[in-house]
Amino acid sequence: MTDRRPEPQPVAAQIWKRDFPYEAAAEEEVTRREFARYLVAGAGALALGNVGLAAWTQLRTINEGEPRAIVDAASVEVGGTHLFRYPTDADPAVLLRISDTEVVAFSQKCTHLGCVVYYEADEHRWHCPCHEGNFDAETGDVISGPPLRPLGRIDVETRDDGMIWALGRDTGS
Template sequence: MSRDRSGDGKRSPDGKPEAEQPPWRRDFPIDTAQDAYVARRDYAKFLVLTSLAFVVGQFGIAFAGLKRAIARAPAREVARVEDIPPGGAIVFHYPGPHDPCLLVRDVDGSFVAYGQKCTHLACAVVPHVDKKRIGCPCHEGAFDMATGRPLAGPPRRPLPLVKLEVRDGAVYALGVEDRTV
């Protein structure tokens, strides 16, 4: 590209002298040679700041996981054994008041509990104890009642498992395990 006639070293993008430039280019002069120039110092600052942002993000993720591990939900009684007949189910809220869970008693008398929100679009799931399934009525999804793993429909992740303990005639929820596989 050629320099303009003023001799100040600035070049226009089309290389024409300044007298031949359109009015808008004179109002908004941009030195294209300097426009794309990045000094090594500026580039190094960018790399350091970007790396620092990634490190801070990783520490944030680790801190959140640690905080979640420390603040585990306390054990809480969710039902009495005699209140749930074999083949029955109840809804309870654990660990918080906005976390619905489903406690199912199989016909053999064993208990299992899962989060009641479908892992596809958070519809409320319902037990089908006779079929050994937990179904989602929204999109015909189905989960295995024994494992909580998806069997049919759009859900790809298993239901969150609520860890249980039965003692002294009561069922206690001990914690929630979010599972991905």
Template sequence: MSDKNNKIPFQEDNYTHNINRNNERKLDRRGFMKTLVGAAGVFAVSSLPWGAVAAKELMGLGDKEYPNKKIIDVKSIAIGDSTDFKFPGDHDDAILIRLSENKYVSYQNACTHLRCPVFWVKEEGEMICPCHHGKFDVNTGAPTAGPPRRPLPEIEVKVENGAVYAVRVKRYEV
């Protein structure tokens, strides 16, 4: 045999290939668990500031004011009719229903079950989600049938200068 064939094909101080080295790095089960718990602790502590920011934001949602948005002129909506509009943002669908001469109700019209659109059916006097046959009480937004368990978020409206305005989204209490 030649000396050439007995040469080790890698560096002798490379820990990956030299399993007989005395100072080999060891990671037994206990060391692995310590590392895992330490990493989880670091993650938990580092996420605390974000949790505090989220909690602060969620606590103030009920008091959040939006610029009043004109929905429709009073003379343009008959008693028993409805109109769709966007509030508070351009991607937030909502519905306004005129129940009597001076009573208007408004809700975000995404079903609280799976966010399907909710429609006002004047003949039946009900708000209906056609996806899973959910029904909502027009006076309260509370579910009356189907899979939805939570009421529709109500939008507070006011009548001023012959027009109906959206003021704020009321959050329901859990």
């Protein structure tokens, strides 16, 4: 009895090689298909990197700066502001006393192109004169103008000694 199992069929590339048995110049170098594969793999790696970076910037909440006494609370009237520098001497900041018990503080640098913002009491907002950017006085959120991000918030508290302390600048926003 004879073995009638079918012969293994050559794949298309082997058939092509058998029918046209010549060597092309640079045949061993990267083929178009391999090049496309590398491109897809590279694009995939870049996309994954971007997703990871976006997730990291969304999740991080890093506070900059050491706790430091800023000013005697009694010397800032309600509706008044006090300029200071935080977390370093190169970082202009400003605090606003909203009420007897509430104080907020922000970096004075506009999040558009870095001009200095100041408090407009009649509008109860932070205003940037460079391109007419406006921010909410109490939250620092953008109200209008070209800025896309809120002002950098500085956590503050009034302590028993009557001093307003800066506790750290939130860099997570």
